[in-house]
Amino acid sequence: MSTPERTAASTRLEAVVRQAGLVPDEHRTFETSLEHAAQFHRLPRACLEQLVELGLPHSRRADGPLFDRYDLRNAALALEVRSPQRSTYEAMAAALRATGAAATPRRTVIVRAYCPAREHCTGCSFHLDPAVTSAPQVVATRRPEAARFEMDLELVPAAAPTAPTPAQRRLFDEAARLRFHLLPPGLTADLGFVRETGLADCTLAVRHLVHRGGELGTPVRAATGLCLSRPFANRHHWLELRDAEGRWWPADPFFLHTLVGWGLLGDDWPAHRSPGGAYWRVDLGLDVPFLRHLGATADASAPERLGPAYFLVQ
Structure with missing residues (x-):
């Protein structure tokens, strides 16, 4: 059963993905690993995995997804993490x-x-x-x-x-x-x-x-x-x-x-x-x-x- 807190968090993540989707893919460079995103941008691993599930643009390689640094910066700002x-x-x-x-x-x-x-x-x-x-x-x-x-x-x-x-x-x-x-x-x-x-x-x-x-x-x-x-x-x-x-x-x-x-x-x-x-x-x-x-x-x-x-x- 979802709680109000969980629903609010999910809504914020969906808003992040929706806004990122307004940027055309040809302006993205997928080169930031999940580990670097978590360490440098302070985005928790679980949060990144949820963003991927919701459709945050990324590319796949054998050891995990790669992200665009601008998407990560905007996500960190929107989610108010200490980035x-x-x-x-x-x-x-x-x-x-x-x-x-x-x-x-x-x-x-x-x-x-x-x-x-x-x-x-x-x-x-x-x-x-x-x-x-x-x-x-x-x-x-x-x-x-x-x-x-x-x-x-x-x-x-x-x-x-x-x-x-x-x-x-x-x-x-x-x-x-x-x-x-x-x-x-x-x-x-x-x-x-x-x-x-x-x-x-x-x-x-x-x-x-x-x-x-x-x-x-x-x-x-x-x-x-x-x-x-x-x-x-x-x-x-x-x-x-x-x-x-x-x-x-x-x-x-x-x-x-x-x-x-x-x-x-x-x-x-x-x-x-x-x-x-x-x-x-x-x-x-x-x-x-x-x-x-x-x-x-x-x-x-x-x-x-x-x-x-x-x-x-x-």
Whole structure:
């Protein structure tokens, strides 16, 4: 006989599988074993087996199923397990709360680069995009080692919540209709996918909302940079809206709505509240990495969200 608790758990698992099914299979790479999924993503083995029974996409090999890492990340978020992905968003929410309370005007960002091959190759060199070091908030830069960059930032104090215009409120309503879903690279620019499914990560949500802002007649543009979470900063994208005086201010309605829904931010973080000093804007395209690696062959490494480096915040 099923209990209410068991029925609720089954319903959540079914919702995970149903949402995963909206992502086309051609965007999946099945390479994560059940053992790694349990160990790294903190998904219990019994839970994974239930997800497989319910239809979570996977491939079969002799020693067990293989999963797509994006499916696993989304499952871990939906089921609220203590996964690395959940910890990342908890840290980002903490960065927002900190600036909302009493913002520290200065931060130091330390970039520790590494060879993508993980074994330092002969002739490695690392190039931090000039847009990073020339950003207005940077007041000092240092390079004590070939693979280490340091930047002192002076941040803008967190802004008070701004009352949105009617047109901006319609844009925020549009953001609230989206559901957060980590997407593989092939879908992060697919406006047709978000219109059809309502699923988006921060990258696709920003692109969609900029497009919708144009349709609604709302001045809006995309912004990219770092969320200054600790200990590791995270590459992030958000919106900038224009006020009545023509000034641009940062807004992140989709991500704030998501964090409130997950219980990581309180109701004092409405969609129109500005993230203020939690974000550091850098004048780069959404797909341009902060740092590139050049090896002995002088070939640039494949672009990543940040590049082959860890970004630490002090």
